[in-house]
Amino acid sequence: xxxxxxxxPLSRGVGKLTGGWLGFVGAMxxxxxxxxxxYSREVSEGMILTGMRDVGTMGGxxxxxxxxxxxxxxxxxxxxxxxxxxxxxxxxxxxxxxARMAEVVTVVSLVLAALAIIADLGQPLRGIVxxxxxxxxxxxxxxxxxxxxxxxxxxxxxxxWLTSRSDAAVLARQPTxxxxxxxxxxxxxxxxxxxxxxxxxxTFWLAIAILPMLVIAHSTLGFVFGLQVGRPGWYSALQAPxxxxxxxxxxxxxxxxxxxxxxxxxGREVGLDMYVFGWLGRVLLVLLLAYAYFMVTELLxxxxxxxxxxxxxTRAMLWGDYSWVFWSSVALLAVPLVAxxxxxxTRRWTVAWLxxxxxxxNLGAIGxxxxxxxxxxxxxxxxxxxxxxxxxxxxxxxxxxGLLALGALLIGMYMxxxxxxxxxxxxxxx
Amino acid sequence: xxxxxxxIDLDRCQGCRACMEACKVENNTxxxxxxxxxxxxxxxxxxxxxxSFLPRPCQHCDDAPCVKVCPVGARFKRDDGLVxxxxxRCIGCRYCELACPYGVNYFNWAKPQTxxxxxxxxxxxxxxxxxxxxxxxxxxxxxxxxxxxxRTSGGGHMKGVVEKCTFCVHRIDKGLQPACVATCPVxxxxxxxxxxxxxxxxxxxxxxxxxxxLEEAGTRPSVLYFGGAPPSTESREIETxxxxx
Numbered sequence: 001x002x003x004x005x006x007x008x009p010l011s012r013g014v015g016k017l018t019g020g021w022l023g024f025v026g027a028m029x030x031x032x033x034x035x036x037x038x039y040s041r042e043v044s045e046g047m048i049l050t051g052m053r054d055v056g057t058m059g060g061x062x063x064x065x066x067x068x069x070x071x072x073x074x075x076x077x078x079x080x081x082x083x084x085x086x087x088x089x090x091x092x093x094x095x096x097x098x099a100r101m102a103e104v105v106t107v108v109s110l111v112l113a114a115l116a117i118i119a120d121l122g123q124p125l126r127g128i129v130x131x132x133x134x135x136x137x138x139x140x141x142x143x144x145x146x147x148x149x150x151x152x153x154x155x156x157x158x159x160x161w162l163t164s165r166s167d168a169a170v171l172a173r174q175p176t177x178x179x180x181x182x183x184x185x186x187x188x189x190x191x192x193x194x195x196x197x198x199x200x201x202x203t204f205w206l207a208i209a210i211l212p213m214l215v216i217a218h219s220t221l222g223f224v225f226g227l228q229v230g231r232p233g234w235y236s237a238l239q240a241p242x243x244x245x246x247x248x249x250x251x252x253x254x255x256x257x258x259x260x261x262x263x264x265x266x267g268r269e270v271g272l273d274m275y276v277f278g279w280l281g282r283v284l285l286v287l288l289l290a291y292a293y294f295m296v297t298e299l300l301x302x303x304x305x306x307x308x309x310x311x312x313x314t315r316a317m318l319w320g321d322y323s324w325v326f327w328s329s330v331a332l333l334a335v336p337l338v339a340x341x342x343x344x345x346t347r348r349w350t351v352a353w354l355x356x357x358x359x360x361x362n363l364g365a366i367g368x369x370x371x372x373x374x375x376x377x378x379x380x381x382x383x384x385x386x387x388x389x390x391x392x393x394x395x396x397x398x399x400x401x402g403l404l405a406l407g408a409l410l411i412g413m414y415m416x417x418x419x420x421x422x423x424x425x426x427x428x429x430x
Numbered sequence: 431x432x433x434x435x436x437x438i439d440l441d442r443c444q445g446c447r448a449c450m451e452a453c454k455v456e457n458n459t460x461x462x463x464x465x466x467x468x469x470x471x472x473x474x475x476x477x478x479x480x481x482s483f484l485p486r487p488c489q490h491c492d493d494a495p496c497v498k499v500c501p502v503g504a505r506f507k508r509d510d511g512l513v514x515x516x517x518x519r520c521i522g523c524r525y526c527e528l529a530c531p532y533g534v535n536y537f538n539w540a541k542p543q544t545x546x547x548x549x550x551x552x553x554x555x556x557x558x559x560x561x562x563x564x565x566x567x568x569x570x571x572x573x574x575x576x577x578x579x580x581r582t583s584g585g586g587h588m589k590g591v592v593e594k595c596t597f598c599v600h601r602i603d604k605g606l607q608p609a610c611v612a613t614c615p616v617x618x619x620x621x622x623x624x625x626x627x628x629x630x631x632x633x634x635x636x637x638x639x640x641x642x643x644l645e646e647a648g649t650r651p652s653v654l655y656f657g658g659a660p661p662s663t664e665s666r667e668i669e670t671x672x673x674x675x
Contacts, residue, residue, distance in 0.1 A: 046540035046589040047522075048675065056533025057464050057673040062524045122522020122537060122590025130521050134502040141501035141525060229647050230495055230531030308663040382531045382644050383486065384471060384665040 010171055012419035013266045015178050021412065028409040035402015038395045039119060047122060051393045059388035061377035065396040066120035068369040069403065072250060073113035074148055074221050075243070075365060079251020080106030081156050081214060084163075085207035095279060097271035097421045101258050101411075103160040104420065105251070108410045110153040112403045117149070119399050140227055143220025152217045155210050162203050165189045166196065167423050181417055218244045225372060233302070233313035233376035242294040248287040249333070250365035256280050256358035258411065260351050262420055270421045278349045284357065285340040288333060295330075309382055316379040317371055321389065329367030332360045432510040433624040433652075434597060436611070437631045437640070438485050440658025442618035445470050445483035449610035449619060450671075456598060456609035458567060458586040460545035462675045463536040465585065465595035466610045471665040481668075484661055485619065487610065488513065488534040488595035489643060489651030496526035496535065505592075506578070511652050512597055514575075514582035520591040527592060531647045535594045539675065542586035570600040597621070 010016075042049050053060025080102040086092065087099045121127040131145050169189045172182035189195060219240040225231075226239025259280065263272040302314040317326050336357035343349050378388035414420065445468055453459065453466040469484040490513045496505045497513060504519040505526050515526075527535040539545075543563045548555060550563040559565035564586075571584025576599070583600040585593040598608035606612065611619040622629030627636075631654070634640070640654040 046538070048540035048545075053539065053674065054463075054533075054536050055527055056535075057467055057671060058462055058536070059674055062527045062537060120523065122524070122592075123520065126519075127521035127523070130502040130504075130519060134504075134519060136501060136503050139499050139501040139525070141499065141523065145501065224525075228495070228499075228529050230529055230644075230649075377528065381533055382647070383484075383533060384469060384661050384667050385533060386667050386670055 010174060010176060010178075011423065012270065012415075012421055014171065014416060014419055015176055017416065021416065024412055025409065028405040028412070031405030032402045032409065035399045035405065038398035038402070042119075042395050042399070043124070049393060049395045051391045051396060053388075053390075055377045055388070056381060056383075056385050059378070059386055061374045061388065061390035063120070063373050063377065064390055065370070065392040065400055066116050068366065068373045069400050070113050070116045070120070071221060071243070071369045071372065072366050073109045073116060073403075074144075074218065075247030075369070076251045076254050076362075077106045077109040077113065077152075077156070078214060078218055078244065078247035079255055080104070080109070081152075081159065081210055082248070082251075083255060084159065085210050088203055088207040089211075094271070094275055098255065098259060098276055098280075100160075100163065100422050101262060101420050102255055103156065103163065104411055104414050105254055105258060106156045107153065107160055108407045109251075109254075110149065110156065111410070112407050114149045114153070115403055115406075116400070117144075119403075140220060140224045143217065144224060147213065147217040147220055152210075152213060155206065155213065159203065159206050159210065161185070162199060162206065163422070164418050166191050166199065167419050170423055171419070178417055185418065215244060218247055225376075230382060231376045232307065232309040232380040232382070233317075234372075234380070236298065236301075238294060238298055239372075242291070242298065245287055245291045245294060246365055246368060249284065249291055250362050252280060252284045252287060253358035253361040253365070256284065256354050257362075260355045260358075262415070263351070265415075266421070271424070272421070274349055274351075277351055277354055278347075281340055281349050281354050281357075282344060284361065285337070285344055288337045288340065288361065291333070292337065309380060313375050313380040316375050316387075320379070322371060322375050325367050326371055329364045329371065332364030332367065336360045336364075431625055434490070434511040434602070435622065435624045435631050435652045435654060436487060436490075436597070436608075437620040437622075437634045437654050437656055439618045439620070439634075439656045440483065441656070442616045443468070443483045443485060443658075444616060444618075445481075446615065448613050448615060449485060452609040452613035453595070456568075456601075457584050457596070458542075458564065458571065459536070459593070460538070460542045460586050461547055462545075462671075462673045463585065463593075464671065464673070465534070465536070465593075467534075467671075469661070469665075469667055470669045471661055472668045473662065473664040473666065482658060482661075482665075484655075484658075485610075486532060486534065486643075487653060488597070489532050489649065489653045490595075490597060492650035492652065493648060495529035495531070495647075495649060499525045499529040501525065506580075508576050508578070510576075512576075512599060512602075514580070514596055514599060515591075515593055516580040516582055517587050517591045517593060518581050522590040522592065524592060531644050531649065535592050536585075537592050538586070538589045541589045545586075545675065568600070573600065575599050575603055 052062055052064045055062050083102040084099045087095045118124045165186055168182045168185035169191045172179055172186050222240030222243035225234040226236055228234045259272055302310050316322055339353055339357055374390050378390055447468045449466045467486045471482045473480050494513050497507050502519055502521055504516045507513050524537050546564055575582055607621050611621040620630040622631035624632055638656050640656045641660055642651045
């Protein structure tokens with residue numbers, strides 16, 4: 001077990017800038033710059049540069065890749081803070097190495113979701129002001145902005161800070177270049193037993209408060225779609241719960257990938273053992289099964305009993321313009337489902353398979369988010385408009401790519417300033 | 431109280447689309463934007479095909495889904511029944527477009543000046559127009575209207591906001607008919623106050639049966655259709671406009 005003494009480097013790779021890490025930062029910065037350039041073009045010339053167009057006579061989809069990714073990012077955030085809160089509430093000590101990175105994933109993906117919403121607005125600056133100034137609780141968007149972006153992001157940031165604080169206090173004891181930052185994050189915390197007790201209680205109650213909040217917050221994002229009677233394919237009571245379940249799938253998948261990267265970078269002795277990965281694999285399996293159930297229910301209702309317009313959307317998705325997205329998403333979710341089931345039954349988990357599953361379910365989740373957003377607009381008009389089409393342009397792809405790179409960059413930078421895996425008792429008292 | 435409504439007589443409509451043209455001229459809407467749109471529909475199999483026409487302005491619903499979903503209250507309903515967009519407040523999220531079952535909303539995807547039908551930057555045209563794009567803009571569209579005193583009239587104002595049919599709020603304000611109604615050569619469109627018994631709309635409601643579009647959506651539109659029949663799932667659109675930009 002690595003112990004932190006004044007003459008050894010900070011544990012968990014904090015402050016250690018390797019060539020690989022710098023290369024990663026450089027690559028991500030390039031992607032972010034490309035995205036920023038694309039967005040600046042979009043702002044100056046208008047959203048005509050995107051592939052989105054009006055629903056109806058113009059035969060387009062007015063929400064496209066951006067909103068698909070808003071939904072996806074908010075989804076990813078779900079698993080992070082849930083995992084952290086569950087670990088805290090039920091004292092799952094062997095899973096504690098996961099808690100910190102889960103919190104980071106939540107905060108980062110919520111920031112990306114907020115930025116993706118801004119990217120989708122025709123008047124972004126006005127949006128930032130008016131969304132607060134003229135907020136209307138009657139709009140399903142209100143939940144997205146207040147609960148998800150404001151309340152939930154804020155609660156997650158506080159939670160992340162409260163839990164990072166003690167580690168920062170420990171790191172601040174050592175005279176390094178980052179000492180000022182660690183002192184700032186610790187903010188007077190000295191890790192006395194009384195302080196630790198108070199923190200433990202605060203995080204416990206915050207975790208309790210976050211759990212119901214995030215089910216509600218995620219449901220409101222489902223309601224953005226599910227409450228629209230004018231859009232066949234959207235109007236469904238299943239929209240909100242299915243959203244929450246797929247959110248869990250993508251978030252746990254992302255967490256598996258991050259945990260594997262961290263394990264590779266700072267070693268498995270920090271507690272990222274097969275027990276942790278096995279637990280993640282089982283949770284992912286259960287969520288995938290639940291989602292498969294939702295999907296079958298939804299498809300059966302739409303194909304067996306759906307109205308004509310409802311069926312047109314489903315047909316476009318199953319056999320028409322969107323079939324390649326649909327069937328590849330199904331494959332990207334079904335193959336991991338089978339792989340995880342085999343691993344669960346044989347009780348032999350392999351990190352490589354888990355990472356492959358984690359990546360696959362995330363791609364599948366992106367595909368499903370796209371299918372929730374787009375087909376109902378191009379093929380789900382209630383008046384007899386001609387069928388529409390939508391394909392993202394390079395502007396949209398560059399902005400989304402830039403956001404993904406920004407997320408990776410933020411996580412990578414966090415790892416170098418604060419421990420991505422919490423310090424253990426013996427390290428704290430070294 | 432005033433309760434504005436539009437009556438559309440499908441037995442009279444001949445699908446000439448003059449209303450669409452009048453609307454565009456009156457409201458400065460840009461290329462491929464049709465606040466008023468006339469479906470030319472066909473149903474049945476050859477040789478038993480039927481052609482019908484269906485004008486589609488904004489339905490100015492009493493329970494408007496677009497008003498419900500607008501996160502900033504830019505889309506609002508006036509007491510007299512008009513559903514309007516305050517383009518000074520709209521943030522361009524386009525949620526109204528998706529909530530609307532009728533597809534009447536149009537977003538300004540680019541600067542309206544760059545989406546004119548005529549290339550006003552062309553040297554020959556610029557010489558004639560004095561370089562202004564567009565060369566004439568109705569000053570009525572910049573005024574404030576209604577009790578709320580908000581800028582709601584006309585189109586082609588700025589990029590990144592949603593605009594739609596206003597029932598020509600600036601003309602109603604002067605006691606005029608909406609442009610589409612005033613233009614219709616066969617009197618298929620009638621506009622008036624439902625609460626005024628002598629109005630054309632009230633008389634039609636009294637004398638004849640009518641239907642409203644997509645009544646099952648529960649939106650309670652202020653546009654009433656007389657004669658003809660609602661479009662069915664058999665209806666196919668023919669002779670579409672050049673609508674994709």
